[in-house]
Amino acid sequence: MSTGGSPSTLRLIAGFKLVKAVLLTFVALKILRLVHEDLELAGFMLATKLHLDPEGRLVEPVLRRLLNVDPRTLTHFSMGALAYAGLLLTEGIGLMRGKAWAEWLTVVATSGLVPFEIYELTRHFTTTRVLALVVNLAIVAYLVVLLRRQRHPAPAQP
16 A cells, blocks of 8 residues: 555656666667677767767777677676666556555665765766766655655644
8 A cells, every 4th residue: 555645756756767667678688689799899880870989089988998898798787787677667667556565665776776876976976977866865755754654644633
């Protein structure tokens, strides 16, 4: 049974989780297709398709790093990404259906990633990383308030 939060807010969080799951699944499957491909050539072709200079100071180092990526690493990354997408899918569907267990799962899973997000933010500060951290903290805070209300409901008004 749901904790009685705003259905539209829970649906928004659920939608966010579901979109992330779909995107992550798409990326993981695309990367899995590259396991036996020439990654540097694939990166070069993508850069060209996106009208980026493959020899530019931003793209060239990335292409050079692709030389050192082995198929096993790509497979492990893809499997990890698919597992995480499965977790996001579970959270999203549970929240969409108003399940309290999904609220708990989302709090635990999302807050568990916050230390890694903070670490990454200290390594390389970007607006996107700040935004991701703020959104995840807002989701956790919202769900914690809902779960606390369920545990300690307000007294009934006379």
